[in-house]
Amino acid sequence: MLKIDKLHAAVDGKAILNGLDLEVKDGEVHAIMGPNGSGKSTLAQVLAGRDTFEVTAGSVDWDGTDLLALPAEERARAGLFLAFQYPVEIPGVSNAYFLKAAVNAVRRHRGLSEYDAMDFLSRVKAEMKAVGMREEFLYRSVNEGFSGGEKKRNEVLQMALLEPKLAVLDETDSGLDIDALKVVAEGVNRLRSPERSMIVITHYQRLLDYIVPDRVHVLSKGRIVRSGGRELALELEQHGYGWIESGAGAAQAAGAAGG
Amino acid sequence: MNTIDTWVARQRERAATLPGAALPWLTGRRRNAIDSFAAAGWPTSRLEAWRHTSLAFLDQQPLAAPEDAPHPATTLAALRADFDDGGHWLVFVDGHFEPALSVRPPLPAGITVSALSEALARRPEAVEAAFGSAAGDDAAVASPYALNLALCSDGAFVHLSPGTALEQPLHLVFIGATGAADSHLRNLIVAEANAEASIVEHHLGGGNTLATVVTRVQAAQDARISHVKLQQQDEQSIHLANIEAEQARGSHFATHSLSFGARLARNDIRTRFDGEGCETLFNGLYHVDGRRHVDHHTLIDHARPLGTSREHYRGLVDGNARGVFAGRIIVAQDAQRTDAVQRCDNLLLSKMAEADARPELEIYADDVKCAHGATVGQIDDSALFYLRTRGVDETHARQLLTYAFAAEVIERIAQDALRRHARAALLSRLPGGALLEELL
Ligand SMILES: Nc1ncnc2c1ncn2[C@@H]1O[C@H](COP(=O)(O)OP(=O)(O)O)[C@@H](O)[C@H]1O
Numbered sequence: 073m074l075k076i077d078k079l080h081a082a083v084d085g086k087a088i089l090n091g092l093d094l095e096v097k098d099g100e101v102h103a104i105m106g107p108n109g110s111g112k113s114t115l116a117q118v119l120a121g122r123d124t125f126e127v128t129a130g131s132v133d134w135d136g137t138d139l140l141a142l143p144a145e146e147r148a149r150a151g152l153f154l155a156f157q158y159p160v161e162i163p164g165v166s167n168a169y170f171l172k173a174a175v176n177a178v179r180r181h182r183g184l185s186e187y188d189a190m191d192f193l194s195r196v197k198a199e200m201k202a203v204g205m206r207e208e209f210l211y212r213s214v215n216e217g218f219s220g221g222e223k224k225r226n227e228v229l230q231m232a233l234l235e236p237k238l239a240v241l242d243e244t245d246s247g248l249d250i251d252a253l254k255v256v257a258e259g260v261n262r263l264r265s266p267e268r269s270m271i272v273i274t275h276y277q278r279l280l281d282y283i284v285p286d287r288v289h290v291l292s293k294g295r296i297v298r299s300g301g302r303e304l305a306l307e308l309e310q311h312g313y314g315w316i317e318s319g320a321g322a323a324q325a326a327g328a329a330g331g
Numbered sequence: 332m333n334t335i336d337t338w339v340a341r342q343r344e345r346a347a348t349l350p351g352a353a354l355p356w357l358t359g360r361r362r363n364a365i366d367s368f369a370a371a372g373w374p375t376s377r378l379e380a381w382r383h384t385s386l387a388f389l390d391q392q393p394l395a396a397p398e399d400a401p402h403p404a405t406t407l408a409a410l411r412a413d414f415d416d417g418g419h420w421l422v423f424v425d426g427h428f429e430p431a432l433s434v435r436p437p438l439p440a441g442i443t444v445s446a447l448s449e450a451l452a453r454r455p456e457a458v459e460a461a462f463g464s465a466a467g468d469d470a471a472v473a474s475p476y477a478l479n480l481a482l483c484s485d486g487a488f489v490h491l492s493p494g495t496a497l498e499q500p501l502h503l504v505f506i507g508a509t510g511a512a513d514s515h516l517r518n519l520i521v522a523e524a525n526a527e528a529s530i531v532e533h534h535l536g537g538g539n540t541l542a543t544v545v546t547r548v549q550a551a552q553d554a555r556i557s558h559v560k561l562q563q564q565d566e567q568s569i570h571l572a573n574i575e576a577e578q579a580r581g582s583h584f585a586t587h588s589l590s591f592g593a594r595l596a597r598n599d600i601r602t603r604f605d606g607e608g609c610e611t612l613f614n615g616l617y618h619v620d621g622r623r624h625v626d627h628h629t630l631i632d633h634a635r636p637l638g639t640s641r642e643h644y645r646g647l648v649d650g651n652a653r654g655v656f657a658g659r660i661i662v663a664q665d666a667q668r669t670d671a672v673q674r675c676d677n678l679l680l681s682k683m684a685e686a687d688a689r690p691e692l693e694i695y696a697d698d699v700k701c702a703h704g705a706t707v708g709q710i711d712d713s714a715l716f717y718l719r720t721r722g723v724d725e726t727h728a729r730q731l732l733t734y735a736f737a738a739e740v741i742e743r744i745a746q747d748a749l750r751r752h753a754r755a756a757l758l759s760r761l762p763g764g765a766l767l768e769e770l771l
């Protein structure tokens with residue numbers, strides 16, 4: 073279980089997360105929605121271990137370990153995965169090498185044998201097919217010259233290969249047409265299992281037609297101001313984020329965060 | 332000690348035994364060259380072209396042949412193991428041609444591949460026009476290459492008749508062993524119309540020695556010459572190199588400089604477009620660490636219209652080392668529809684490392700496309716973080732990104748075996764290279 077307690081984070085002395093509370097139990101899928109600039113990506117990056125964000129107060133407990141004490145790579149090996157809102161281009165590193173280095177780093181940590189070249193290739197090709205990526209993307213540099221949709225598929229591919237315990241998807245749906253959106257949603261749904269939890273960050277409720285969340289939270293100014301079931305996403309869609317920011321929607325939210 | 336007088340005396344001493352000593356045109360040029368060198372001395376930072384790289388220290392610097400060095404045959408065998416191309420290998424040890432170590436399969440008619448000493452003995456008239464002189468150069472700026480002319484004891488001479496092609500790359504191997512404290516080599520490549528060849532220079536060994544090398548390329552109409560210089564000399568040595576091409580209409584010249592060894596390496600690389608529609612690629616990678624120093628000075632002279640040039644240099648600078656790049660492009664007034672791109676990017680791998688990259692464009696024509704850029708920076712933080720979120724530890728991620736940055740230069744080398752060899756040479760220098768081996 074993931075338990076975020078009164079988390080505060082800042083960058084260059086500017087507070088971005090202001091006492092964020094959230095609990096995600098094993099097997100649950102939580103959606104986080106919120107206007108631009110509300111701190112969604114900051115939360116995702118802090119969970120993944122980006123040290124440009126300074127955690128100024130609060131804690132994150134993950135199955136009894138202090139998540140914030142671990143360097144990014146150890147979080148990943150322990151089963152945390154972040155699908156980036158803006159996946160990074162790495163010229164000169166082939167996607168194949170990248171994927172293999174990642175998968176083997178994680179497998180080593182889990183006490184599994186490393187894949188040899190052949191096993192890895194057949195596994196990765198099967199997963200690529202599932203997310204609708206052509207094989208040539210294996211031999212291109214990581215994300216370099218990929219379209220927005222191709223980058224997002226590549227994130228879902230990595231998620232499928234790394235089999236995380238906790239996946240955080242940061243606006244994996246934004247900028248996708250409906251077909252690509254379905255592919256991403258299928259990728260997520262395939263991975264749903266009683267041991268695996270997910271935090272799906274999205275700006276639009278559209279994705280939640282395909283990934284049905286257990287809980288929906290609304291983030292505003294670095295705090296969760298409202299939590300509810302699926303229907304909260306529809307309500308938001310109807311009223312717009314102004315509804316939250318004006319305080320009307322948030323008023324009913326006090327203390328409602330959490331699983 | 333090696334004062335300027337010592338060099339002059341040395342030239343006098345050696346003159347009678349240098350190749351072509353009986354040829355008046357050559358002895359005359361050698362005399363002019365040593366005079367020119369004596370008058371100018373070593374270039375110092377007072378000269379703009381040597382601002383970051385003074386050679387004044389050479390006056391105080393005792394040079395010595397290494398007391399101990401691997402047998403050249405051993406060095407050569409290790410190198411040749413990476414190639415099974417059945418091509419030509421001309422081997423020079425301490426500045427002198429070694430026929431016994433060289434490999435010389437039969438050549439198609441119309442192609443000469445020989446040592447300069449052989450060519451000067453057999454057909455000096457063919458050498459004369461290609462040899463060059465110290466006269467046209469700015470004496471102060473080019474003084475090391477005047478010294479080279481005065482003292483050069485050998486090198487390669489390649490002549491390609493019209494329409495001929497060397498099927499396999501020609502390897503020129505220069506090994507510094509226990510026999511000399513200084514060596515001076517001169518390579519002459521003459522490609523007539525439509526001829527084609529690929530030439531690779533390997534510079535190895537050397538100890539605390541000085542090596543100068545001048546490579547002159549003449550590419551006639553539509554000729555295609557590819558040239559690679561892989562400098563892996565001992566890390567106490569000094570390497571001063573001048574690569575100079577003249578290109579006729581429609582010719583293609585590529586020169587790759589991989590500078591890994593030497594305590595101080597300077598490369599002056601230039602080409603001039605003497606006809607329309609020439610193409611050139613200048614591609615280079617340097618890696619320096621410790622207190623070492625590397626400097627590339629390039630000049631692409633778009634003297635005629637419709638020329639295309641691409642220039643890509645990358646540097647890995649570690650420790651207290653310094654990397655210098657200055658790239659000059661001249662586009663003459665009537666060189667319309669020139670297309671030139673120049674880039675130099677440096678990765679600083681330590682706090683004390685330093686890099687200077689300076690583009691210099693002189694454009695006198697109005698219908699041209701010229702792009703240039705130079706950067707000095709560190710490993711990209713977001714790429715590093717991205718890799719770490721995928722479980723790759725920070726050390727390995729840094730090594731991977733460093734290698735990837737450098738490898739882009741190597742990927743421009745067209746021949747497979749050579750590219751593989753260059754990659755392996757790079758990996759063997761970088762920490763964590765073994766881990767990255769699976770990239771190959
Ligand atoms: N690296 C950064 N430096 C400065 N400000 C930042 C940085 N990252 C995010 N911010 C600021 O923090 C706030 C929240 O950003 P973000 O977490 O990206 O929001 P969201 O993902 O919800 O759109 C914004 O005001 C943004 O400008």
Ligand SMILES: [Mg+2]
Binds near residue numbers: 114157242
């Ligand atoms: Mg965001």
